[in-house]
Amino acid sequence: MNLRLKQRRARLRAWLRPPRTLKVTRIGRTYLVVTFGVGLGALNTGNNLLYLLLGLLLSMVVVSGVLSERCIRDISVRRVGTDAAFAGEPFAFRWAVSRKQGHAFALTFSEADSPLLGGGGVGYLPANVEHVVRANLTAPRRGPLRMTGVRVTTTWPLGLFAKTRVLPLEGLLLVYPKRTYACQEPGDAERGPVGDSGNPRRNDGSGDVTGLRELAEGEDARRIHWLKSASTGKLLRVEREREERRTWVLTVEAGLAGDALERRCEEVAALAHRLLDEGHEVGLNTTDRRLRSGAGSAQEKRILRALAWLGFEGAREEEEEAA
Amino acid sequence: MTKGSRLRLVLRDVASGCAFASMAVSGQLPLWTLGLYGVALVAALAGKRLFARRAKLTALLLLGVAAVLAVNVTSGALNLVVAACAFAGLISAHRLLSAPDAATDGQVHLSGLLMVAGGAALSGELVYGLFLVAFSVLSSVSMALGVVEAAVPEGEPVPVRAVLRPLATGVTFAVAGAMAFFILFPRLNWNMTGPRAAPGLGPATTGFSNTVRLGGAGTIKDNPRIVLRATLSPDPGGDALNAYWVGRTYDIFDGLEWTNAGGVRREREPLLTLRPGGDNLIHQRVELLPAYGGRTLIALETPSRLGNAVANGSTGSRRTFLQELAGGEARFLEAGLSYSYEAYSLPPGGSGDTFRRLPSVEQDALLALPEALDPRVSQTAARVLNGEREPLAAAQKLAAWLQREHAYTLELSGEREDPLADFLFERKAGHCEHFATALTLMLRTQGIRARLATGFFGGERVNDGYVLRAGDAHAWTHVLVPERGFVTVDATPPAHRPSQGSRLLQRLLGLYEALESRWRNSVVDYSFRDQVDVARALVRPPKGSESTERSRLPPPRAWGAALLAGMVVYAAWRLVTRLVGRPRPHEATRFVDLVEAVLLPARLFRAEGETLEDLDARLAREGHPLAPALAPATRRYLEARFGGRPLRQGEAEQLIRALQRAVTAHVRLEAQRARAAAAEPRARAS
Amino acid sequence: MERISAELGRAVQGKEAQARLVTTCLVSGGHLLLEDVPGVGKTTLAEALARACGLSFARVQFTADLMPADILGAQIFHAQTATFQFRPGPLFRQLVLADELNRAPPRTQSALLEAMAQGQVSLDGSTHALPSPFTVVATQNPVDFSGTYPLPDSQLDRFMLRLSLGHPAPDVEAKLLATRGRAPPLDAVQTVSSPEEVDMLRTLASELRLDGTVADYVVRLARATREHGDIERGASTRAVLALGAAARTQALWEARDFVTPGDVRAVLVPCWAHRVLLRSAVQGVAARDEAAHLLEELTRKVPAPR
Known part of the structure; x- marks a missing residue:
């Protein structure tokens, strides 16, 4: 009961002091200067038409405030999130926005108090419709990113003032290492044929089928699974158990920190991407974790996640417990 | 370019056009700026942004224009305010032709704002108000579309329709707010120096010269423009005044032209007394509009005193002196676009002048005849009069004859040798000057003193005053009657005395004039005094209306109170429906909230989005000590929420209490364990 | 249900969760797709299910030359009466195990899938109802694709659940090694239910x-x-x-x-x-x-x- 009372008080406080910030845009500044000038002119000359104009300008300011407030009220946001966020390059991020009643116009969204750059917008948000806002965000660095709220800004109706409101919403975004080129060779495979083309049975088409995957560049056209390719519309190749599929276990050495760690993470991510793309199995060894080797894009995602958490183990414990 | 953004640009351009037009209606901008701006606007509307490529370079053109304007100003050909306004218009024109981006849009709107402000300084016409509203509406729609367009992701359509409705509401509120501000904002200064006059469009059409020449076409009769406004006191009432408004009189006719004997009588007077007045003078507050174009004062027949004259120019108003000329003409000494003055006139029935007291040149002129007067004029007059010698009766007899025998026409072409004879005996048709001249001369041949008077005939009611149109210009005859002075006799057929313009045009202009006069009274001339009146009317309704209308309608205060009460009720209703309409949380959901609140002290880690069900399952899996206590609560919650078996009265409390006990026990246990764990190493260390 | 699932667990050891899901599928009235590498007990599981529930069972090994008639049945000419008579195929059982479904040509696959969806077989203008409960357990080897006709993605939609058994845990495998030699695992499975009971469970679930x-x-x-x-x-x-x-x-x-x-x-x-x-x-x-x-x-x- 006590709790409910507290909740109610908090709600009342929030209602009384809505967390808004108001910024005057560039054109708005000029507008205010002109309004001031017109006001001076009206007072000095007593010209009634200037008074009329001044009244119009001032009430436009008031109406603009009221409309933008109506526009930004009653908005609820949830994060749909992203598929994959790599550091240093834009990734698609989505918020689902809706409101119970009334329209909203010209909303722009961004993450509040986080180093994520960029934002997305929606021109018109009718009531009771969930609209997915897309944005290209950029994260500066790898690692888990705590998000505390979504910043909603509108310059509606006239673009004179930008009204901003932060909707508190906890969340976590895992930023994968930057995508670069791998400069080092992955080293020897743990399992699988040794050497590059020493195996005479390399392309003989025997061996158990382990799966299909898209034909990569420079691969033998004889490996194409024509039936499946025809049905899906893209060139798929057959992968066999005994062929060039090898297993690597990549390692991020202990004791790295700062830039060296970042560099190594990027390197490992790039290597893993390349090897998985070629159809090999890749595992990962870090100071406190081992990732079993596996293939496919799910494995790549797992590796990227593990790499993203490197160096942020403290936060990770909590997250693990939560999951 | 999408449909929405094209619409936005068109709106922007038209708004800018409206802003420019609000200046242009004053008629003071130089013609070439009108032309330049017009070309720019048309090009912009056609989508040809000519300066899109070289915005910087073409800005040099503006520099050139500024130089030209500066030269004009220094040479005195152009007012500084006008030049500034024109420059603002040309800046806007340059921005219209530039590449449309966000900054340009802002500049176009702001220059529009400057132009509207300039228009307020230049003109005070009603049209200005219309353009002001049009500008604000179009401009805000365009700006709002721009704002929405900026937020819409690339390639998606701009929701134009959805924008318009809330925006229209907003603009309506803004206009209402502007009106409220206008009415309520205290006017701190008493001197109202608003623009009283702007030349308007088109040249002035009437005016008085020193002569009246017979012949030519009388096209002026169908010109419906309003040249004079007057408020009379005592107010005679009635829609048509049908009075003679005299400007000046003529007494010498040379066969073609009327002129006056004598020159300036009085040089410079603040107040002119033409003739002594009596008790029952009619007071007129007269305004001569720019369409009038002359400097001669007009007053109801017969003027007694004229004065308190003010000449309004584009820069302001100033008091001016008057000059009296021959023929009873009063003139302003200084030129202005329009004038206002006060006049007192004698009631109709005679001027009260006596022949003796007239100046001697005038005395002689009243019987003068042109040397080459056709003898038939005198013969005809004698025949018509048939021995009638009494001046007024004779004049009326001749006037009746003229009206009977001659037609009224405005289609007179060519210059005649002897226009009078031509009118009387050949063509037998003419306009008011012909009729008046004929009557005057025929009277003079018979030895009756008479003169020609020119001015206006008519007076059309507009609001609480009367207006005269250019087409009301008229000429008539003054007959000198002993004891009574000059008496007006009009030979023109009555139907053709006032303006002859098209009825529709006249009515439209009358309507406009009515609106314009309202606008002028309630907006342009709005003052602190009016504010006090408004305040007083709000506090206490005027006495007069109270006595007459109390029986039928409640006082305005009651209406206001009712409106307020209605609004309060509406707001309360809105609030209630909102509270009622809010989706009530399920009872079981509230129960779950309670359970979670109880679990809080146990410090169970919960993942985001983990439900109680999941939590329960996880605890059971992990063998957590709290699991047995939580299970019944979870089970009942699930049943109540999804199984359609609501919680019984008091059951929730029971479950919660049990759970609370378990949690407290658990917490205490944990704390003990933690203490023990903390104590252990210490014990070991010691 | 507990009983069925327990019996299944006996047959396929170490796969209690999967056994539960198989029973779920049966009770929900859906069809099951088992997808896994060979040799993990797909077939055993299906047979055990049939036995535990006392369902009539048929096993169809799908091969590249299997024709629709082979599973649906065919009209047979009776010389004595000079009439055609319908002889039902192996599909007319309560539980059908379609082994290696992806080896059959698409025609046969679609015949089976249609029967699954409709619960009846249309042949030469006459309609024959399939017994109830009717459940298909199809197995598919996801690894060996050569010479197969993998099911189109749209056909996969017709299976209610898809399971993969996976290799058993090491200790279970060791236990298997010790016990398997003595008795075939299916013998251990007892009939603990009946088709009527399954039907009853179905109605219960749907309510x-x-x-x-x-x-x-x-x-x-x-x-x-x-x-x-x-x-x-x-x-x-x-x-x-x-x-x-x-x-x-x-x-x-x-x-x-x-x-x-x-x-x-x-x-x-x-x-x-x-x-x-x-x-x-x-x-x-x-x-x-x-x-x-x-x-x-x-x-x-x-x-x-x-």
Whole structure:
């Protein structure tokens, strides 16, 4: 009961002091200067038409405030999130926005108090419709990113003032290492044929089928699974158990920190991407974790996640417990 | 370019056009700026942004224009305010032709704002108000579309329709707010120096010269423009005044032209007394509009005193002196676009002048005849009069004859040798000057003193005053009657005395004039005094209306109170429906909230989005000590929420209490364990 | 149900969770797709199911030359009466094991799938009803693709659940090694139920209460799959219905007479993992893994009713 009372008080406080910030845009500044000038002119000359104009300008300011407030009220946001966020390059991020009643116009969204750059917008948000806002965000660095709220800004109706409101919403975004080129060779495979083309049975088409995957560049056209390719519309190749599929276990050495760690993470991510793309199995060894080797894009995602958490183990414990 | 953004640009351009037009209606901008701006606007509307490529370079053109304007100003050909306004218009024109981006849009709107402000300084016409509203509406729609367009992701359509409705509401509120501000904002200064006059469009059409020449076409009769406004006191009432408004009189006719004997009588007077007045003078507050174009004062027949004259120019108003000329003409000494003055006139029935007291040149002129007067004029007059010698009766007899025998026409072409004879005996048709001249001369041949008077005939009611149109210009005859002075006799057929313009045009202009006069009274001339009146009317309704209308309608205060009460009720209703309409949380959901609140002290880690069900399952899996206590609560919650078996009265409390006990026990246990764990190493260390 | 599942567990050791799901599928009235590498006991599981429930059982080994008539049955000419008579094929059993379904030509596959969907067989203008309960357990080897006709993704939609057994745990395998020699595992399975009982369970399951909010939850999950960036084609309406039915049976396991969001989450992955088509080009088992991964992610993202 006590709790409910507290909740109610908090709600009342929030209602009384809505967390808004108001910024005057560039054109708005000029507008205010002109309004001031017109006001001076009206007072000095007593010209009634200037008074009329001044009244119009001032009430436009008031109406603009009221409309933008109506526009930004009653908005609820949830994060749909992203598929994959790599550091240093834009990734698609989505918020689902809706409101119970009334329209909203010209909303722009961004993450509040986080180093994520960029934002997305929606021109018109009718009531009771969930609209997915897309944005290209950029994260500066790898690692888990705590998000505390979504910043909603509108310059509606006239673009004179930008009204901003932060909707508190906890969340976590895992930023994968930057995508670069791998400069080092992955080293020897743990399992699988040794050497590059020493195996005479390399392309003989025997061996158990382990799966299909898209034909990569420079691969033998004889490996194409024509039936499946025809049905899906893209060139798929057959992968066999005994062929060039090898297993690597990549390692991020202990004791790295700062830039060296970042560099190594990027390197490992790039290597893993390349090897998985070629159809090999890749595992990962870090100071406190081992990732079993596996293939496919799910494995790549797992590796990227593990790499993203490197160096942020403290936060990770909590997250693990939560999951 | 999408449909929405094209619409936005068109709106922007038209708004800018409206802003420019609000200046242009004053008629003071130089013609070439009108032309330049017009070309720019048309090009912009056609989508040809000519300066899109070289915005910087073409800005040099503006520099050139500024130089030209500066030269004009220094040479005195152009007012500084006008030049500034024109420059603002040309800046806007340059921005219209530039590449449309966000900054340009802002500049176009702001220059529009400057132009509207300039228009307020230049003109005070009603049209200005219309353009002001049009500008604000179009401009805000365009700006709002721009704002929405900026937020819409690339390639998606701009929701134009959805924008318009809330925006229209907003603009309506803004206009209402502007009106409220206008009415309520205290006017701190008493001197109202608003623009009283702007030349308007088109040249002035009437005016008085020193002569009246017979012949030519009388096209002026169908010109419906309003040249004079007057408020009379005592107010005679009635829609048509049908009075003679005299400007000046003529007494010498040379066969073609009327002129006056004598020159300036009085040089410079603040107040002119033409003739002594009596008790029952009619007071007129007269305004001569720019369409009038002359400097001669007009007053109801017969003027007694004229004065308190003010000449309004584009820069302001100033008091001016008057000059009296021959023929009873009063003139302003200084030129202005329009004038206002006060006049007192004698009631109709005679001027009260006596022949003796007239100046001697005038005395002689009243019987003068042109040397080459056709003898038939005198013969005809004698025949018509048939021995009638009494001046007024004779004049009326001749006037009746003229009206009977001659037609009224405005289609007179060519210059005649002897226009009078031509009118009387050949063509037998003419306009008011012909009729008046004929009557005057025929009277003079018979030895009756008479003169020609020119001015206006008519007076059309507009609001609480009367207006005269250019087409009301008229000429008539003054007959000198002993004891009574000059008496007006009009030979023109009555139907053709006032303006002859098209009825529709006249009515439209009358309507406009009515609106314009309202606008002028309630907006342009709005003052602190009016504010006090408004305040007083709000506090206490005027006495007069109270006595007459109390029986039928409640006082305005009651209406206001009712409106307020209605609004309060509406707001309360809105609030209630909102509270009622809010989706009530399920009872079981509230129960779950309670359970979670109880679990809080146990410090169970919960993942985001983990439900109680999941939590329960996880605890059971992990063998957590709290699991047995939580299970019944979870089970009942699930049943109540999804199984359609609501919680019984008091059951929730029971479950919660049990759970609370378990949690407290658990917490205490944990704390003990933690203490023990903390104590252990210490014990070991010691 | 507990009994059935226990018997199944006896047959296929160390796979209690899968056994439960198989029973769920049977009770929900759906068909089952077993997808795994050879030799993990797919066939054993199906046979054990039939035996435990006392269902009539047929096993059809699908091969490249299997024709529709071979499974549906054919009109046979009777010389004495000079009439054609319908001789039902192996499909007219209560539990049909379609082994290595992807080896048969598409014609045969679609004949089987149509029978699965309609619950009847149309042949030469006459319609023959299939017995009830009718359940198909199809197995498919996801690894060995050569000479096979993998099921089109749309056909996969007809299977209610898809399971993969996976290799048994090492200790179970060791135990197997010790015991297998003595008696065939199927002998240990006793008939503990009857077709009537299965039918009864089906009606019971279909009468469970599905709260509006839970139904809404299912629909929101479906919408989430349709909107997800990595998913080419999300869950179909049939998938929504199947998930509802499976969740009902899942609630039956918990001895509840209503469905909770937790039930939905429990069967979500086996029910939908084979139905969503991913954007990436991976195929086979890896694709299923990834789909399962995505679906689990979705359950975290889509808020459950509370």
